Amino acid sequence: MRTKFLSLCRWFIHRLPEVLLVCFLLSLLPLVVFVAEEAVAQATAAWKVPGEYFQSVVDDPVPALAVVACVLGTAVLLFVLWRNWGLIWAVARKMIVEGLHRKVVLVLLVFFVLLVLSLPFLLKTEGSVKSQVQIVLLYSLIVAMVLLSLVAIFVSAASICSEIERKHVQITDTKPLRRWQFLLGKWFGTLVMCAAVLFVMAGATYALVFYLARPPDYSRMTAREAEKARQEYEGLFEEILCARRSAKSLLPPGVDEAVEESLRVLKARGDLPDSRRERKRLREDLWRAHVLLALTAPPGGVVYWKIRGLKPGGDGALSVRFKGYVNTPGGRLLGRWVVWVKRPMKLESGETQERLRRVFRVVSPEGGWHADTRWAIAVPEQCVGEDGTLYLTYENMNPDESAGFDPELLVEVLQEDKTFFPNYYRSLVVVLCHVALLAALGLMAGSVFSFPVACLVVVFFFVIGLMGPWLAHFIELSRFADYTQFEEYIWMGLHGSLKAFLSVMPHFGKYNPLGDLTDGKLIPWSAVFRAGAVMLYVKGGAALLIGMYFYARRELARVIV
Amino acid sequence: MPATDSKVLEVIELTKVFRDFWGRESVKAVNGLNLDVKRGEVFGLLGPNGSGKTTVVRIILGLLFPTRGAVRVFGRGPRNVDVKKRVGYMPEESHLYSYLNAEETLDFFGRLFRLRAGERRRRTSALIDMVGLKRARKRPLGQYSKGMARRIGLAQALINDPDLLILDEPTTGLDPIGAREMKDLILTLRDRGKTIFLCSHLLGDVEEICDRICILYGGRRRALGPVEELLAAQDMTQIRAPRLDQSALQQIADVVRRATGRDDAIEVSTPTRPLEDYFLGVVEEARRERISTPGAEAGTAAAGFLLGPEPEGEELLEELVQAGQEQDAAPEPVAVEAASAIPVAQDDELIEALVRRAADTEVEPQTVEEPGAAIAPETVVRKDVIDELVDEAHEAGEADEDEVS
Numbered sequence: 015m016r017t018k019f020l021s022l023c024r025w026f027i028h029r030l031p032e033v034l035l036v037c038f039l040l041s042l043l044p045l046v047v048f049v050a051e052e053a054v055a056q057a058t059a060a061w062k063v064p065g066e067y068f069q070s071v072v073d074d075p076v077p078a079l080a081v082v083a084c085v086l087g088t089a090v091l092l093f094v095l096w097r098n099w100g101l102i103w104a105v106a107r108k109m110i111v112e113g114l115h116r117k118v119v120l121v122l123l124v125f126f127v128l129l130v131l132s133l134p135f136l137l138k139t140e141g142s143v144k145s146q147v148q149i150v151l152l153y154s155l156i157v158a159m160v161l162l163s164l165v166a167i168f169v170s171a172a173s174i175c176s177e178i179e180r181k182h183v184q185i186t187d188t189k190p191l192r193r194w195q196f197l198l199g200k201w202f203g204t205l206v207m208c209a210a211v212l213f214v215m216a217g218a219t220y221a222l223v224f225y226l227a228r229p230p231d232y233s234r235m236t237a238r239e240a241e242k243a244r245q246e247y248e249g250l251f252e253e254i255l256c257a258r259r260s261a262k263s264l265l266p267p268g269v270d271e272a273v274e275e276s277l278r279v280l281k282a283r284g285d286l287p288d289s290r291r292e293r294k295r296l297r298e299d300l301w302r303a304h305v306l307l308a309l310t311a312p313p314g315g316v317v318y319w320k321i322r323g324l325k326p327g328g329d330g331a332l333s334v335r336f337k338g339y340v341n342t343p344g345g346r347l348l349g350r351w352v353v354w355v356k357r358p359m360k361l362e363s364g365e366t367q368e369r370l371r372r373v374f375r376v377v378s379p380e381g382g383w384h385a386d387t388r389w390a391i392a393v394p395e396q397c398v399g400e401d402g403t404l405y406l407t408y409e410n411m412n413p414d415e416s417a418g419f420d421p422e423l424l425v426e427v428l429q430e431d432k433t434f435f436p437n438y439y440r441s442l443v444v445v446l447c448h449v450a451l452l453a454a455l456g457l458m459a460g461s462v463f464s465f466p467v468a469c470l471v472v473v474f475f476f477v478i479g480l481m482g483p484w485l486a487h488f489i490e491l492s493r494f495a496d497y498t499q500f501e502e503y504i505w506m507g508l509h510g511s512l513k514a515f516l517s518v519m520p521h522f523g524k525y526n527p528l529g530d531l532t533d534g535k536l537i538p539w540s541a542v543f544r545a546g547a548v549m550l551y552v553k554g555g556a557a558l559l560i561g562m563y564f565y566a567r568r569e570l571a572r573v574i575v
Numbered sequence: 576m577p578a579t580d581s582k583v584l585e586v587i588e589l590t591k592v593f594r595d596f597w598g599r600e601s602v603k604a605v606n607g608l609n610l611d612v613k614r615g616e617v618f619g620l621l622g623p624n625g626s627g628k629t630t631v632v633r634i635i636l637g638l639l640f641p642t643r644g645a646v647r648v649f650g651r652g653p654r655n656v657d658v659k660k661r662v663g664y665m666p667e668e669s670h671l672y673s674y675l676n677a678e679e680t681l682d683f684f685g686r687l688f689r690l691r692a693g694e695r696r697r698r699t700s701a702l703i704d705m706v707g708l709k710r711a712r713k714r715p716l717g718q719y720s721k722g723m724a725r726r727i728g729l730a731q732a733l734i735n736d737p738d739l740l741i742l743d744e745p746t747t748g749l750d751p752i753g754a755r756e757m758k759d760l761i762l763t764l765r766d767r768g769k770t771i772f773l774c775s776h777l778l779g780d781v782e783e784i785c786d787r788i789c790i791l792y793g794g795r796r797r798a799l800g801p802v803e804e805l806l807a808a809q810d811m812t813q814i815r816a817p818r819l820d821q822s823a824l825q826q827i828a829d830v831v832r833r834a835t836g837r838d839d840a841i842e843v844s845t846p847t848r849p850l851e852d853y854f855l856g857v858v859e860e861a862r863r864e865r866i867s868t869p870g871a872e873a874g875t876a877a878a879g880f881l882l883g884p885e886p887e888g889e890e891l892l893e894e895l896v897q898a899g900q901e902q903d904a905a906p907e908p909v910a911v912e913a914a915s916a917i918p919v920a921q922d923d924e925l926i927e928a929l930v931r932r933a934a935d936t937e938v939e940p941q942t943v944e945e946p947g948a949a950i951a952p953e954t955v956v957r958k959d960v961i962d963e964l965v966d967e968a969h970e971a972g973e974a975d976e977d978e979v980s
């Protein structure tokens with residue numbers, strides 16, 4: 015009996031790579047189902063109103079391009095994997111065995127458990143289930159993502175380097191295995207290993223979150239407590255464990271015309287600067303000023319927003335998020351939000367015309383909304399028009415002070431849309447795309463450089479990936495007003511090349527879905543496709559190809575000292 | 576393609592220059608080398624340390640790229656996948672994955688040849704049996720001794736039943752039995768029409784198994800040809816005769832001295848001299864010509880400090896040595912089988928005798944499921960029986976020693 019059990023264990027350990035592969039494939043199964051669903055939905059949308067659908071694609075071709083890139087990339091990847099499966103799996107399998115033997119997987123899981131278990135001791139939440147759930151979700155997913163990113167990039171780089179340094183390649187390379195197959199096998203092995211670990215971690219997190227978010231035990235509560243608990247419990251599913259569609263307001267209309275008008279006035283006065291550069295800068299400044307102006311409501315004035323891309327026909331509540339400014343520090347916004355709906359109206363002449371009518375309003379509470387703070391108000395979903403548009407105004411009722419809104423943050427509307435699980439799953443897919451990119455970068459570094467240098471390069475990638483947005487921001491800022499023409503050219507050259515460099519580098523912040531996930535925001539398929547296209551296929555593919563190019567041209571028996 | 580097939584390996588004007596970081600030429604490891612290896616021959620590449628043997632092998636395998644010249648294996652470039660399918664390589668040192676065990680290692684390499692699972696299993700176990708590591712097959716290779724790892728290195732090279740087997744110093748690190756088996760294996764494979772290309776320093780082995788050899792010095796070819804031809808000394812005559820008495824010898828000597836007509840009783844043949852003499856001669860000649868080599872040059876006599884400063888020390892050493900010899904002589908060998916009592920030079924013979932006995936006693940032949948599986952059955956020797964016999968011999972020897980002292 016015992017020996018039977020032991021031999022079963024041994025068999026299982028021996029077959030662990032295959033088990034991980036099966037887990038990986040199973041974890042991709044929902045992806046296939048969800049993508050098929052989405053494809054059907056898109057196809058029906060296109061079928062109903064082909065013209066409009068086509069127009070929307072032309073207006074914003076990025077999502078469509080991303081989908082095309084993903085489909086093409088997946089097709090190529092699957093084809094290559096299928097044609098070379100035996101060899102690629104042999105290499106990948108060995109990589110996984112190595113990972114298991116070197117205790118990479120074990121150490122990862124232990125770290126994860128330690129970090130997540132220590133969480134309750136690190137945090138003193140004041141008992142609110144909502145914040146607890148939010149923190150657990152965000153924290154454990156970030157831990158998982160960071161750990162896996164590190165493992166993906168270092169394990170892949172180190173595995174190539176050490177195979178060359180320990181001369182393992184001097185045997186493997188004499189077998190009928192092409193060098194690109196070897197690299198692809200390593201990449202796939204890293205991916206499978208990381209995916210398996212990720213889905214274990216994510217499963218644990220999911221279980222933990224839904225354990226925390228279990229229905230409260232009302233029987234031991236007073237009526238008031240029970241009511242509070244019920245509200246909190248429901249709020250959890252409305253605000254965090256859900257997937258709300260997010261739509262941002264467009265920039266206010268009429269800004270461009272206003273800029274032109276101002277320029278015309280200046281020209282008429284003869285105040286227009288001579289140099290083209292000066293004129294360009296003036297135009298930029300004017301544009302910024304007019305945007306601010308359009309987003310500022312003087313006492314008694316109004317700011318106007320149009321928000322597109324919502325789903326019509328719901329009967330729940332929308333959450334409108336905003337953040338306002340006033341001039342006095344610590345001041346408040348006193349005013350009201352008004353929602354408008356397009357309704358047909360009979361004119362006196364007898365014909366009907368679409369007119370906007372106010373249907374709903376929210377007045378600021380006693381003392382107003384704090385400025386510089388994010389607020390949310392609830393608006394009935396019926397207010398969304400047939401075309402998915404919501405019209406909003408803010409009327410400033412403060413007689414003394416004007417109220418402004420940030421042109422960067424704008425106003426955001428959240429609409430309940432999908433359930434939590436698909437959203438969770440999508441964010442994991444995006445995380446996996448990260449991991450795949452990092453593995454490709456590690457392999458590239460490992461196949462171009464030898465060990466310590468490869469590690470340095472990998473650290474460099476990592477740091478750039480983390481600081482990319484800040485760096486870009488600083489580069490944007492690094493501009494002084496009194497540049498001479500010559501300095502300006504230098505600046506432009508540097509600026510352009512740095513920006514190009516940064517855009518080629520990996521970005522961890524840009525496609526990071528975890529913030530949105532824990533905010534209960536919908537992670538749309540378009541974001542997943544974009545992440546897949548950019549990180550997995552474009553950047554990851556390029557990194558792998560560069561790695562393959564250099565690796566194939568390398569003298570593997572050459573000792574570099 | 577029998578035409579291209581008859582030349583399994585061609586090395587044409589091969590030159591390999593290693594450059595340093597700044598692109599300066601630092602080492603010319605191979606210099607204008609020309610070689611042909613024909614199908615079904617055992618070809619030996621000899622040369623002093625650092626003469627470029629391993630470099631040639633690595634270029635043949637596509638691990639290094641030639642600076643000038645070319646290498647053709649089966650008429651194609653060395654990095655062609657179809658070529659690699661027919662090549663087996665056992666490196667100088669075994670560069671194997673230390674965390675895999677013997678079975679996993681062979682299974683991995685079998686997968687790289689796209690062998691089916693059943694075939695992989697069959698070949699793996701046959702090869703592990705062949706190299707005598709059946710008991711250690713579940714242990715990770717990191718724990719293997721050097722010779723054990725070399726044996727897996729050999730097994731790994733044979734997993735695809737290669738047509739061209741490239742062995743870099745095949746017998747180093749192997750015990751005498753292993754070395755004997757290796758040589759038998761090479762000959763068996765040759766008889767099956769396989770080609771073997773090997774580098775070695777062990778001239779006895781080379782002389783025994785190689786059909787043709789090439790001697791490198793400083794990356795240049797110094798000699799190339801069939802072993803017998805190279806070793807044939809044309810300026811001498813060897814006379815072999817049945818046992819003769821002194822007068823007969825004298826008469827023959829007279830006859831030879833006078834160098835006149837021949838006697839039919841005297842068999843005249845071309846004598847051979849040992850490869851070692853020949854090799855040293857070639858290397859010596861190269862050194863006399865002051866040919867530069869990036870590798871090892873002639874060493875000087877033992878370094879001064881090793882010889883000791885004072886004659887007193889020498890005397891002391893001599894005394895010690897003598898005392899040791901006397902002590903050694905004291906326990907006279909009693910049992911002939913005692914391994915310790917057998918002079919070193921006869922080791923091979925003892926082992927061969929043991930092997931023969933093992934083969935005789937164990938009637939049951941080793942069954943190999945597949946005739947195609949790399950190894951012909953007759954070379955398979957029962958390892959465990961040998962081990963037992965050797966152990967017995969050891970025990971007998973020890974016991975006797977105990978009795979004497």
Ligand SMILES: Nc1ncnc2c1ncn2[C@@H]1O[C@H](COP(=O)(O)OP(=O)(O)OP(=O)(O)O)[C@@H](O)[C@H]1O
Binds near residue numbers: 571593603627628869
């Ligand atoms: N990667 C390298 N970089 C620079 N020089 C090298 C490199 N590899 C080999 N060499 C040099 O090339 C020469 C030939 O080396 P090689 O290993 O081919 O010798 P070998 O004949 O196999 O010697 P041994 O009998 O010791 O195995 C040596 O001088 C060695 O130092």
Ligand SMILES: [Mg+2]
Binds near residue numbers: 667743
């Ligand atoms: Mg060598």
